Amino acid sequence: MEGKYIMLVQKYVDMLQGKSVIRTLSEFATARGKEIGYENVFDYSLGNPSVPVPREFTDTCVKLLQEKGPMELHGYSQSLGIPSVRAKVAESLNKRFGMNYTGDHIFMASGAAGALAHAFRLVAEAGDEIITFAPFFPEYNPYVNLSGAVLKVVPPQTKDFQINFEAFEEMITERTKAVLVNTPNNPSGIVYSAETLTKLAEVLNRKSEEFGDQIFLISDEPYREIAFDGKEVPYVSKFYDYTISCYSFSKSLSIPGERIGYVAINPACPDAEKMVVMCGQISRGIGHNCPASLMQLAVAENLDKTADLSVYEKNMNLLYDELTALGFTCVRPGGTFYIFPKALEEDAVAFCNKALKYDLVLVPADSFGCPGYFRMAYCIDTEKVERSLVALRKFVETEYPSR
């Protein structure tokens, strides 16, 4: 083997060098857990759903396995998804959000990542631009850039983490094929208001007119079901006809490992049905095909159910109250399981490194496009959140006594 030369595709080799800060911190937490017991590490690094799968979902899977014929259950799914499943997804969305989808507007995808991979390829190719807003999920970089398009990031509006429209308008060019939004937002926890979405649609329509080419809105909404204070999350597609909604059941049903979600294209968009059929062609190129047939059939029976998501709101309230009591600048999250305070010094990396001494694993937000802030993913046991507050107070009082 030695001395032998093999040539691998360089862009992927290069990616091996970069290590995500989240991954590094999560590894720290695991290693530290081995020393002092993982229950004593306040690991706020990973956005991994922590509430149990609803019992109904498990029961549905078992029932399907025991009662359905094997061909019907495990046979090839049509490349756009199982028709009955697509129809049920449409029906559920119509009922909940007053839309008028049919199954022909739905493409079953393997989680939000799969859904987004198709959405990007529908509307953008090499050299085109997709715009998103900071703070943003850092995986959008490889997702978009490896599709051939380029991701451009609008600087954050830190006052309330709604959209910085002034900067946004300046960044739109004739190469802008789509705008990517994520509400409720990872990492800020913010829900875009109806006012924000109305204004966004207005800008997109005006700019589309100006450039003679309709700009699409790609809405990544895996956190749609996790909303606080009894508020409704405005359904993005209601505000703009040219919306491609990308959903995942990972968070609502706590089944991230099962890789299931969908693309829903607004029926008011010309060629909406054609775009869904195109998703099937895109799949052939990326080796994607469909989510597991058992999972398609199982989620279809549980579309309007969720895991008990109230834990996340309880955790949010505990953290928000303590953080603001300690003097942190922090916009109150409207949903998700993230909170996004400003660090107590300019350099959030230094801040988060100091926190590690107190076994608090916080993620600096530089990679989210928002330096000076940090993210806490509070999809952990409430009991642990409560214990972490003591560590948090000790950390702040010891390291930042003059505050």
Add this chain to the structure above:
Amino acid sequence: MEGKYIMLVQKYVDMLQGKSVIRTLSEFATARGKEIGYENVFDYSLGNPSVPVPREFTDTCVKLLQEKGPMELHGYSQSLGIPSVRAKVAESLNKRFGMNYTGDHIFMASGAAGALAHAFRLVAEAGDEIITFAPFFPEYNPYVNLSGAVLKVVPPQTKDFQINFEAFEEMITERTKAVLVNTPNNPSGIVYSAETLTKLAEVLNRKSEEFGDQIFLISDEPYREIAFDGKEVPYVSKFYDYTISCYSFSKSLSIPGERIGYVAINPACPDAEKMVVMCGQISRGIGHNCPASLMQLAVAENLDKTADLSVYEKNMNLLYDELTALGFTCVRPGGTFYIFPKALEEDAVAFCNKALKYDLVLVPADSFGCPGYFRMAYCIDTEKVERSLVALRKFVETEYPSR
């Protein structure tokens, strides 16, 4: 909506025009089935596994659902696959084929299509060439061409459907990054002999030396478990160190809808482990991530089991005997659920069109790179195969009486 202009990515729009001959024939069979009863349509168009899922597989799924904790069962899988599953796949391959994989050489993928999508991107990028041999699975065209590389097809060796080495050697250039083989083969049913694979390795080593860049061998082997006459299918990776094996459980366990398979990289290949890690990076770009976690855990408990595949051999024997008795030129399949006779006239499309009058749905092999031949996918009930023989004889005696 009318008059509104939207711009979609043209290469996918263009693909909507092309309709696969297999799909068209399958739709014919379904439509005809509605007229005369599907049991009376001898539908040999689709390669859809027809034998039931093994009982053990279903039992494993139910047991996992009832006994595993929801986080362990449905939580995020590591991006390369669940480590225990990867280790078990390695162990099974070592035991069966005398290899020395570890879990670090295995990447869990969503079926063979997913596995191939990663394999191509590991070694080839825009402008590079991947060579395969006719007859070949027509989906290789979009799989390779949409990855950016170009698929080149070596003309068939119709004598025995082993490799046409003379034509092959002439087609290798410095842009050839990989050679793609499929044995047992769809559509020919042929198994590459140890002699063929030895010679293939010799050519690849010599040409790699000549061009100063190792050419990879990508082995698509979803039919590995379906072999006839008690013969062993030579394990491709044994013959060549630079082999990327792509496997699917679709056929062995009759679970094509569940989208699960893997990539296995020969440990003797320099950077084999690194290549597996690169697969995780490729996934980020194509939105793939992992197969469903439940399915990973379930196949890991059933690696050395298969559905009752003996039906396929029984069907093959019935068809082969009748076809040869009727005077067809036909190489005896060594595996799969396909047989690939020469048509009774030069134009196989015309031949297959005539067969439709007898409710025989046969697929002309033009799109498989082998005009003049046709494919029969005999993954159907044996009882139906038996009845089809009567129709086949009537078809031949009526349409080709002078034979």
